[in-house]
Each structure stands twice: as structure tokens, then as C-alpha cells.
Amino acid sequence: MSYNSFGHMLRVTTWGESHGPAIGAVVDGCPPGLALSEGDIQPFLDQRRPGQSKFTTQRQEPDRVRILSGVFEGQTTGTPISLMIENVDQRSKDYSEVAKAYRPGHADYAYDAKYGLRDYRGGGRSSARETAMRVAAGAIARLVIPQVTLTAYVAEIGGDRIDPARFDAGEIARNPFFCPDPEAAKRWETLVDEARLAGSSLGAVVECRAEGVPAGWGAPLYAKLDAELAGAMMSINAVKGVEIGDGFDAARGTGESNADPMRPGPDGDTPEFLANHAGGIAGGISTGQPVTCRVAFKPTSSILTPVETIDREGTATQIRTKGRHDPCVGIRGTPVVEAMMALVLADQMMMHRGQCG
Amino acid sequence: MSYNSFGHMLRVTTWGESHGPAIGAVVDGCPPGLALSEGDIQPFLDQRRPGQSKFTTQRQEPDRVRILSGVFEGQTTGTPISLMIENVDQRSKDYSEVAKAYRPGHADYAYDAKYGLRDYRGGGRSSARETAMRVAAGAIARLVIPQVTLTAYVAEIGGDRIDPARFDAGEIARNPFFCPDPEAAKRWETLVDEARLAGSSLGAVVECRAEGVPAGWGAPLYAKLDAELAGAMMSINAVKGVEIGDGFDAARGTGESNADPMRPGPDGDTPEFLANHAGGIAGGISTGQPVTCRVAFKPTSSILTPVETIDREGTATQIRTKGRHDPCVGIRGTPVVEAMMALVLADQMMMHRGQCG
Amino acid sequence: MSYNSFGHMLRVTTWGESHGPAIGAVVDGCPPGLALSEGDIQPFLDQRRPGQSKFTTQRQEPDRVRILSGVFEGQTTGTPISLMIENVDQRSKDYSEVAKAYRPGHADYAYDAKYGLRDYRGGGRSSARETAMRVAAGAIARLVIPQVTLTAYVAEIGGDRIDPARFDAGEIARNPFFCPDPEAAKRWETLVDEARLAGSSLGAVVECRAEGVPAGWGAPLYAKLDAELAGAMMSINAVKGVEIGDGFDAARGTGESNADPMRPGPDGDTPEFLANHAGGIAGGISTGQPVTCRVAFKPTSSILTPVETIDREGTATQIRTKGRHDPCVGIRGTPVVEAMMALVLADQMMMHRGQCG
Amino acid sequence: MSYNSFGHMLRVTTWGESHGPAIGAVVDGCPPGLALSEGDIQPFLDQRRPGQSKFTTQRQEPDRVRILSGVFEGQTTGTPISLMIENVDQRSKDYSEVAKAYRPGHADYAYDAKYGLRDYRGGGRSSARETAMRVAAGAIARLVIPQVTLTAYVAEIGGDRIDPARFDAGEIARNPFFCPDPEAAKRWETLVDEARLAGSSLGAVVECRAEGVPAGWGAPLYAKLDAELAGAMMSINAVKGVEIGDGFDAARGTGESNADPMRPGPDGDTPEFLANHAGGIAGGISTGQPVTCRVAFKPTSSILTPVETIDREGTATQIRTKGRHDPCVGIRGTPVVEAMMALVLADQMMMHRGQCG
8 A cells, every 4th residue: 555655665654744743754665874963864855945936836935855764884774764854934824715715727636635635735645745755765875886877857838849959968067947047047037037027837748868778677567667656757746648668659650760770889798779768768667778757747726717616514715825826836846756756666676686585 | 555456444455467367355354244245346347347349458357356355144244254356357468579679658668677577578566457356345445335336438439529408327338438429429430440450549537426435534634535546547557637526627717717616405404506617526525526637548548559668678669569559548448447436435435334334 | 566565454564673863654454434543553552661660671662653654644544654663772782793793593694694784783573572562463453453452361381270160360461471370470579580580481371262253254275264373473472382272172172072062142143152162263254253373482592601603704602691581471462462363363353244245 | 543454564455255265365565576386385284274084064165276477487576476266166955944033152143243244154254264365465475485394283272282202293194183192183083083973073272383583583662572462362262371481370370480591592693592481572672582472263163062042032042053063173283373474474584674684
């Protein structure tokens, strides 16, 4: 069962609500003997942290992570690693409106329908704040697979795409959009700012690429590497679509246009692929090519325009979502996508090692 | 762990290779007291069965399912239901070429890299033949959630889309493409036949809709209804992309265009939604609207055009895949998509009932 | 996978070392709408707490539990409940001896062999301190199955048994041994005190009985109620044996002596059993009779008598375990046994409800 | 979830009823490249097979196993191995009595209470026939851990124990009781035959020892090697108690009598233990000593003496169980205990390899 857990051998369980005292994660099954301190995790949290530019929510959270177990004298011990971040900016705002009326597009109505009650403060458990723990756990997963290099970036905001010809990995950290194309980044400043000022929001597409994954990770059927990635990405708040390799474009092509021919590699051992339409996965198992996926984030549901809705009694009403919201959740979703990729890959590496030695 | 199993409470484990003596599935956790016989399963298998038109593989398999356990006097007993289909048409063709050289786009190279060996006859475990057992298991899952109506259909072949204005559910069973638009079906006859004659292949997009899902199924985070659906769909052979609701289109819109406003329903109890961009899922939990998803199938990798590849010794060679292949695997994937939707929903219903009573 | 997790639908993950900053547990899958506060958990922790009599370790831990998530306005929300206890009495004693030499009977050597390193302070992860979190989680499980009454007690210390004829449930809370026989309790004062003064230790047998379990909980084979109980009890530190019902005595009898005849019950509905050799479980499923088990705790391995051992370099040495140890771990194991019984039963109730409605 | 599955990485799912067409198992996660044919499994099934002496049931089942998948050219492929045994001796006897009245000590009443119906023919799913598949799966597990030698034997029947001083492993295969003490075997001939002739039955204790298990298999808490073993053994039909190492005897001793002192081993590398009260497991992890356990089987519940019971309508009646029953199920339970030990150890080896490399 996996209500709030993720992974098979490297298993992450997260807990916590947006406005409770803290949020946390337990990372179980981590290999022993890895050098680990808070300093290995904090930089990734800082990437995701709110309040760093006007293009993300103005909530001010230091997101300072503490390791409470599983590390001794600077090394992982193989026992569960407990991570905790205290919630600091729990502004005691008035939640009476959200408590009463359902915000369309949010989990409000569905939670009430399921559980009969919900913690409505700041979205409670359904808050994107939970993704901080994914990023923290992902930082540990990276240490498990040091041979893998991960690169996630925003490829598209509100339908405006980067130009692949201008792709520059070094650019990603230089703008507030995780954008690898400096010209797109410039356009997005205007685009996102306009949405922000209008109290509107925009969707985004995030791409992630993992280099250094050897051939052989994954499993034939239900724990396929691509199936695990799809589940992992779709479990991130606001995600509505996942593609591996060419994704939906592959569905529009032919067997010839979609082929990834192979030839002997220069080292005589690892073969070379002449294309990577498959996104590095065939039959659920990695091929040694870069593993690539694309993730669609819907626009933030919280907008200033009043939307028709009902209250808990079923009466018609309207709601405008005031507050400190991301005009484009996909931006801060980028480190989360990267973390989920790291978690899936580390887990699959361990499963592969367990079965195949 | 879930190499070859799927689901939490309603758990399906499949086994078997394309050219072994049989394929099968064990469905564990099924509620007791459901009326079940082979006659409840066979019609769904017949939909997926090969050799029924020139648009699918000419392999001739009766795909006759047997129930070997878990049913007594016509009712499920709550114990595991073992399903088996004997492989009949194991044409003793010459596999020496496939045994030696890797077919690009197939699982050949990845399997060898992972396991050091593979059953190369007809794709072995990676054959689409495995999906017959998903369809069989899905037929049982349908009995667990009789309140739900499932409709899957092909929405697009090789980039040629149906016209939503001509959508007619009754049409789906009347053509060999599971196509709800009679005009598109006519066009596809030519399109697919041309690909078939040219030894080429085409991709497709399958859509699936579940009506009658009550609000409240699913779970907040890693067992989100959409995450489970994404993993389930991506685990089907040849699938490269999954969308829930508007999917990637949502990523191109604004918070306003993506809103699903609510108002009191006519019965005063269930609310009415004015749109369904979310595909019936918010925060990982069903909202009571139809649950919708779209699934991208790549073109069959087996084509007559020679493709550059290597053999097991790493030497350069070429391969043309002769044999009886589907010119468009997405077509026969349609009942598989429907079956996976049934399996996910039945499982989530049981998990919801277990937790929330 | 379940390195540090327990349960299927009601799933508990514990973390923390004896001398780290804190220990904790995440209880996932708890039904929503249960009234829960720290006050529902603390009394059970107080039962297990060290330092309450001279018959248990003198470590002084307030074991004050905090609920960090999953409860809103006094009710469980259905989301993960995070529990934490800060470690207070981490006496900065000298661990250099334990760090170097392996204490026979402890996990020292096995941990080093497995992980290549270990947190040796106070036993680290293998400390009985972890069981505090089982007791805390068990307190929540009790709320899930309010119809069940649990009674655990010590039945035997160092081979000295209670007299079943003098069994008085009310007596259990009145002595420091959880002993239901006041005369045995008196004898044990001397027995345990002598062991304590001699720096020795004693084993114990704990019995637990659950009344109010309806017929039908459990599963036919690998999730049998008795199999789950056996695994749960054997996972407690220092436990070496588990019996259901008559246990090993059943192995010494005949089919006639072991029969549990049935007859119509007085209410005409629930049958009456004339004996309960089976311990309330047949074929892995509860019968409606009290569920009973017996658990064997070995004597604490920490004794003052020097024992031959080796150090990390493999050199012969001797070790005497000074410090604040329980002369009989079975005593404080009693609330832990009760908690594990509660966890197994609550989990099985939910699994039963999920499958059978 | 694990209603009918067992194990984490090496995962066995069994299916089938005593009087259905067949029984079977799917072994998932098996390492690739192991030489495997039916000939590796059949000898173990033959040990367990009924009808081989007058001391076991006279049901005549050839128990001929077939491998239906997962093996190619004599080697495991890493994909699921499907095993099946057809039921041959489904004597069409009259089950009307068992269909109506509950046999005390059997699963009859509990199954009906849980599921509302049951397959009553020959015990259905609760038949000891299911254990044939454990033995078959165990034969595969042995191939995963060739370094381990397993020895199971009956140590006690109806309270009559073997003399450890006369233990001779070679003797086990020479008598129909898996008895390592030739004199006990002689006594048991009379003992069991008397029970058989009287229509009575006897309990038994089976011991199992695994040599060659290296230090380091297992996990700290809930997947402890001893917890997994306890669950595995208790899941076998008719088992009521499990002990690891000294078990309940440890509960009657002192820290001194229970110590397992260590000293440097002759090879300078692996330490030597001067005793093995712990049964080769400390802190849930193997120590390198032989892993030992003891398992209590209750007497067969099927006896000729009429026992008071009720029928499905709740009316008082009596039942005598005629038919072909084992006078002592513990005897044929011996290969099952050995198989479960093999399955647990192989699974733990793979989990250890997955986490620790």
C-alpha cells in the first residue's frame, strides 16, 4: 500500500500539512556508508524555495532541513533517515472563506468527499509544500547513483516554447525560470509578470534528462522504468501529463520516423544509438541512452477572477483566491521533477542489483 | 515489489511468454460473491484478439481463457483467481535472425543488457501478447465496480484525428479501429492499409472515459488516482505518453481557461461541474465527474525497411522485421487501456472502502 | 518492502536511534474522523516508560509524544500522522568500549557485518527505545477498533509462572510487573531484584488476549491473522518465540484433546465454542473467539559478568555491560506486545473491509 | 498487500483449491541465468507427496509439476516462473455433510464468516494441498542461495522427542517420519499407527537448520530475518508456534545461560561463536551461525470421534471426519518448513544485495 509512500527499495514516506508545525519525510532503505549531511540537501531545497523572485509565491519559508536519524559520524547507516522542516511562515490569515467554499481546481471538494473533513489551512496536505520533502529525499537519491547526471528545465510557459537550438544548460541557473534559452527567459519575464499582475496564472512544461544511466535498469512489465516515472511525475501536484521520449509526437509518426538505429560504439563495447525517440527506455528497461521525460503542469488554480462554486452546504457562491500564490507552479516544479527522476532511478538501480547482482 | 504484479488490494500478477506453452494471470483480493464465469471474460478478449481484420496481426489465436481457481458454483470465493490461455499459434518459424541481432525499438537489447539472456521467440515476455491477461483481469475488475461505465476508443491514427462533433459511442464496435467517428474510420481504412502494404506502421492516440466514478476514490499523494492511472497506462507495451483531462493542453492555458466551476446539482446533493479540464480528478482524488485520460501509442517498431543495428557480438548489421505484425498497435491497445482503467478504479474503490468504510 | 515499516493498510514506519535527537513514527492510512490527541497516546507510553521502578532501567525519559500532522481540530484527517518523541536523557557516557568490542547477544556484530558501520551509542537503531513508537502507533490502532479489548500481562519470569486460578485482570496495573497474579508478583519482586543486584537478567513470557474480534478478519494464506501476529511479535526486540492459542502444547496433544467444539450460541446467531485451543484463529481467519498469543522474551543480553568476545579488528577480548539496563526486558515488553496486537488487528479489519465490504 | 503472495524481491503467489482443476504458483523476481528444469523441483515435491506410507494420507496424487514460463533453454530468464500441478485424484466423494456442517478446528466456519461462501470440497483453498506449491517454489529458492544447506526434520510427535545425542542427518531420508533418530523413528511407527487406527491424530514439532548463511542478511526491524521466518512458518497450515534458537527456553534462563560468547575464528576472519542460543540471528540480522527454528504443528483436526458442532443454519449437530487424512500433518509439513526457510533466506539475500551491494 502506498498512500503516502513512494518507491520499492529506496522508500520515501512524507507527512505534514502546509500550516501544521512541520513537514517531513522518512527515507528508508538507503544504502549505508554514503557521506551525507544537511549541506547535501539544502542547496536543492533552496532552488525550490518560495519567495526568491516575484515570479513565485511570496511566502517566506527558510525551508531549513534537519536530519533526525540514520546518519552517524557523517555517513548513512542503512537505517531510516528522518528529515524535517519546520513551518515558519504560517501566517495566521483568515481561512473562513476557504473553510466554507470549495476552490474549483483545488483538492477541497474531493478531500471533503473522501474524508468528510479536511485541514483547509493553506491547502493542508494537498499543498505544494509537500514537494519540499520530495526535493529533500531526491537529494539523498542522487548520492545513491552518483554516475547519473540530471538536468531539468522549463521548456514552455503558457504555450511559449524554448528554441532547442539555443539550449544552454549553463543558462538554467541564471534566470528565475530554470530556462535554458536566454531569449525565452526574457520573454517569460513579461509573460509571467503580466499573469501575476492580472491575478491570473499560466501552465508550463518541464523536461528532464538523466545521463549516465546504464542499460538494464527497470523491469519488464508493471515496474517498468517508464511506468514508474509516469506514476512518479503524475503524483506531483498540478501535473496533468507525462511523456517519455517523443511521447505524443511518436503517436503521430511512422515506424521509420520513430526508429532508433544502433551501431557499434567507439569503445567497441557500448553500442551507439543514432536517435533517441524512445527516451532511453525500451520494454520498460533502460538502454544506456539518456532517459528523457516531459511533464505538463496546469496553471495554478488560485486566481483572482471570481469562479462559480458551492459551499459545504451545497449552496451556490463565488470564490476569488487571494493570497500568495505562484503565477506558474511549473517553475518551482522543476526541481521536484528532477528529484522524482532521481528517486525512481536510485530505486530501480537497487532493485536491479537485488535481482541481478 | 511489483516486477510483474499490479494493484494494491485487487492485485494482478501476470506470467508467460509469447511462444511458451501458455500465458496467465492470478487475480488476488477479488471480493467474494461476484457471479463470474469464462463467459464474462471472453468477449473482452475477443475484442483484443488478433487476426480479426487485415488491420491487425494475422497471428491466429483463439485466446480461449480458462478459470482454474477462485470460483465456486459460479461465484468468486475471495481466493485467488487463476486465469490461463494456452498459446496455440506458436508457428515454428526461424528466429535465428532475431536471436542474433537486436531489433531497434524492441526490448531485445535492453533485456540482454539486464538479464544476460532472453527468450527471443516472438518477443518472449515483452510481447504484446501479455496484454491479453490485462484484458482478462480487467473483465473481472469491471464486476467489482458495476456502477462504472468505461468507454475507450481510438482518437487519432498517424496524426489523423476524429472530429469530436461526430463522436458516436455506438460506432466504436462497428469498425475495426474502435473509432467513434464513422468518417475517420473510413479514412483510416486507407491510411492503415497503405502502411500495412508498405511494411510500415503508424502511431495512435487512445482515449478512455469512466462514467459513474463517485467522488472520493484515490489518495492524496503517491497513490493518487491520476498517478496510478499514469503508471498503469505507461506500463502497456508501446505507450509513450499519458494525459489526464486536458493534459498538455492545460499546460498551454491560463487559470481562467482551465477552471472547472461548480454549482449545485439538480438533485441538490451532487454538485454539477461546468467543465472537466481536470479529467475528473483533483488532488489525486475523484470529483464525481467522468475520469478521462489519453494514451499515446508509438508506431509498431517492426517494419520492413531495413534498420541499422548490431548483433549480440556488437558487430554492425541490418534488420528487417518480417512476420505478422500490427501495422498500428494502438488499435488493439484500446481494450487494454479500458482494462487498465477498470483495474485501477476497482483497486482504488477497495482501498477507499478499506480506509474510509 | 518493509525494512522499517509495518502493516498493509494501516502502515507504520518508525525511525530514530537511541541517542539521536529524537525518535518517531509515521502512521499512514488511518481512517479519518477519529478523535485523537496526545492524551490518547501518552498513557500507553507511560506504561512502557523506563525508570518507574527499580525493576526496569533507570534511564529517565519523559517520553513526551507530539503529533506533528494528520490531525485537525481534534480529528484524524486520513492523512499521515507523524509522531515524535525527543530524546532527553542522552547521557554523554563513554561508548568507546562498545564502539570497539561486540557485545554478544546484541546486534553489534550483525549490524557491522551488514552495513560496515553502526551507531553504537546506546544500541543505536537496535535499541529497545524504538518500541516506544510501536506503543504510540498502537494507541492509534486501538481507536480504529474500539470494539476490541486488549489485555497483555507477564505470565512467567525466569521460569516462575503465574497460577491461572489466581488470574485477576485488575491486578495487572497494580504491580510493576504487569502480573495478574498477586502472589506471583510478590515472588517476582525478590526474583527480579536478585537478578538486578547480581548484574544478571531474566527471561519472561508475555501473554496477550484480544476480546471482541468478530469472525472473519484475516486472510487464507500469507496474510493469515496468525502469520501476521507471529511476524509482528517476533519483530519486537529480544523476542525468540511466539505461540497462537495452545502453541507448542498443541503439538503434544491429539485431535480429540485439541478440538474446539461448537454449539449454537445463546443469541441464536453467534455460535459458542466449548474450548479455545486455536487461540481464536482457524485457517488464518478469526473465529469470533478471543485471539490469544504468547511471546517469549530472552533475558537482557547486557550483564555484568564478563563475556568472551572480539573487537572490530577480530582480536579476542572480554566485555561486561555496565549501564542502566532492564533486568528483565519482558516486563516493559508487555505494552509493546499489546500495541503490536492492536496494530495487526486494526490493519486486518481494514483489509477485510476493503475486500469484503 | 499479500493475501496470497509471499516475499519481497523473490515473490511467490500461489493459487488453487484442493479439488479444482489445478494448483499453481508464480515465482516473480527470480535472478536470471540459473539452470532450472522440472527435475530440480520434482524431488522435493516427491518428499511431500501423499500416499507414500501408511503414516500419511492415502490420497494418490502424482504431483507432477510443469514449468509454464520464465525458463528458456534451461535457464531462468528473470521473468515470472509459472508452476502448475494438475489435480488428479479429485475423488468425486460426497461432500454434502461438510457442505452443511462446520468441522471444528478447520477453516470452514471462519471462511463462511469472512466470505459468505466457500469451496468445501476437500478444504478448498484452506487445504494443505496448497503447501505443494510452497515446496515447488522453495526448490527454486534453493538455487538462488546455493551456499546454504538446509536440514529439516521431525523432532517430536505427540510429545515423544528424539534424543539429540542420537541425531544422524543421514537417517532423515530413511524413515517415513523425517526422523533423525532411528530409535524414535521406531517408536513413532507404533505411535502414529495407533493414532491412525483409532481415527485419531497427533501433533508434531519440526526443526529446521540453515548452514552457510553469511552474517548480514536481514533487516533491523519489521523485515527482521526472525520476524520474516516467524511469519513464514506460522503461515503454514496447522502451525501454532514458532521458536528461533532457544525460543521459549530462552525465556526461562538468565543472561549468563543465554550468552553466545565469541572468539576469533581459526581463519582469522570469521569469528567463532561458543554457543548458538540465538539461532543465528541478532537484532534481526544473521550472525553467520546456523539459523535454527522450531515449528509446532497441531494434530490434524479431522478425527473419527464425533465432535459437537453447528450447521450453516446454526443448528446443533455432530460431525466425524471420514476420509483420507494424515494422522500427523507435521510429518509432511517437514519439507514445507524447509521450503519456507529457503524462500525467506533467498528473499533476504536479494534484499541485502539490493541495499548494500
